[in-house]
Amino acid sequence: xxxxxxxxxxxxxxxxxxxxxxxxxxxxxxxxxxxxxxxxxxxxxxxxxxxxxxxxxxxxxxxxxxxxxxxxxxxxxxxxxxxxxxxxxxxxxxxxxxxxxxxxxxxxxxxxxxxxxxxxxxxxxxxxxxxxxxxxxxxxxxxxxxxxxxxxxxxxxxxxxxxxxxxxxxxxxxxxxxxxxxxxxxxxxxxxxxxxxxxxxxxxxxxxxxxxxxxxxxxxxxxxx
Numbered sequence: 001x002x003x004x005x006x007x008x009x010x011x012x013x014x015x016x017x018x019x020x021x022x023x024x025x026x027x028x029x030x031x032x033x034x035x036x037x038x039x040x041x042x043x044x045x046x047x048x049x050x051x052x053x054x055x056x057x058x059x060x061x062x063x064x065x066x067x068x069x070x071x072x073x074x075x076x077x078x079x080x081x082x083x084x085x086x087x088x089x090x091x092x093x094x095x096x097x098x099x100x101x102x103x104x105x106x107x108x109x110x111x112x113x114x115x116x117x118x119x120x121x122x123x124x125x126x127x128x129x130x131x132x133x134x135x136x137x138x139x140x141x142x143x144x145x146x147x148x149x150x151x152x153x154x155x156x157x158x159x160x161x162x163x164x165x166x167x168x169x170x171x172x173x174x175x176x177x178x179x180x181x182x183x184x185x186x187x188x189x190x191x192x193x194x195x196x197x198x199x200x201x202x203x204x205x206x207x208x209x210x211x212x213x214x215x216x217x218x219x220x221x222x223x224x225x
Contacts, residue, residue, distance in 0.1 A: 004038045009057060009064045011089030012046075019046040019057050021088035025114040030084040044088065048209040051082040052144060052170045055209035062202030062217050065166045069093045071138040073160050075125040075153070076145035079104050080111035080118070086142075087115045096135050100124050126153050128160070137162035144170040148177075151192050158198070164222045167198065173212045186214045193218050 004013040004020055013020045020036060020043040027042070029035060034045040048055040066072070066086060070093040077083045077097035086095055097112070097120045099105045105122045112118040123130045125145055141161050143154050154169050161167060171189050173182035182205075190203050198218040206213040 002036060002038065004036070004043060009061065010067050012057065013043060019048075019054060020044060021046060021085045024088045024091055024117075028114055030111055031079070031081045044085070046085050051085065052206055052210050052213060052215065053082050053085070053142075053168070055206040055213075056168075056204055056215045058209060059204050059206060059215075061215075062204065063166055063219070065140050066090055067093075070140060071135070072096065072140045072142055073135070073138045073157060074098065075141070075143040075157060076100075077108055077120070078144070079107035082144070083108070083118060084111050084115065087118050091117060093117060094119060094135070096131070096138070097121065098123050098125050098131060125157065128157050132160070135160075137165070139165045140168065141165070142168045142170075146172050146175045148175060150176060151189055154193075155196050158196070158220065161220045163220055165220050166201070167193075167218045167220070169193070169216045169218070170206075171214045171216055173214070182212045182214070186216070189214075189216055197221065 002015050004015055007014050023042040023044050036043045046054040048058045066089050070090045072095045074083050074095055074097045077099045083097050095118045099108055108120045112120045121131050138160050141157050173185045176185050186203050190200055194200050201217040204215045
């Protein structure tokens with residue numbers, strides 16, 4: 001019988017190889033993931049090939065701000081794969097999920113209907129004024145958008161981040177510049193975020209789980225509004 005043990009990442013469990021989150025919507029799969037019952041509770045396997053945040057866990061996450069009551073602004077929530085796992089973790093918190101594609105948004109709604117802590121919004125992360133009235137400051141801004149101007153979009157949304165809050169920018173190197181070396185892009189992104197006044201906590205490549213992707217984790221200084 002498989003035994004799951006808590007990890008040092010709040011709300012994340014492991015069998016020694018894979019990561020799992022406790023299923024907030026018991027019996028329901030989001031993307032065909034494996035369900036596992038342990039100690040009378042149901043858990044969902046977190047696939048690092050389907051979720052960049054799971055890939056970051058596999059590679060080693062420099063900081064883990066997600067707790068039971070954390071409020072998260074999720075930019076580029078897509079069909080809800082990663083957002084659903086954060087919903088499992090932040091069960092008493094809120095996930096404000098922004099998605100621009102109406103086709104994908106319908107799938108996100110199907111996931112959110114069973115998860116009351118997910119708040120989906122059909123909108124453009126490059127135009128935060130459209131959703132700024134929906135919530136106040138959050139503890140985490142998480143971005144996963146496939147656009148060239150990933151850094152400018154992220155910086156526009158940092159205004160939602162409370163002092164001391166963390167930002168996760170999942171950098172898609174080929175979306176920024178298909179001809180450049182991914183390592184050069186990651187360095188430039190890190191420099192741009194530091195120049196904007198954010199403290200760099202780590203830049204982690206997500207290969208082999210997510211090719212030509214890296215996670216850049218930053219913190220908003222406590223004294224910065």
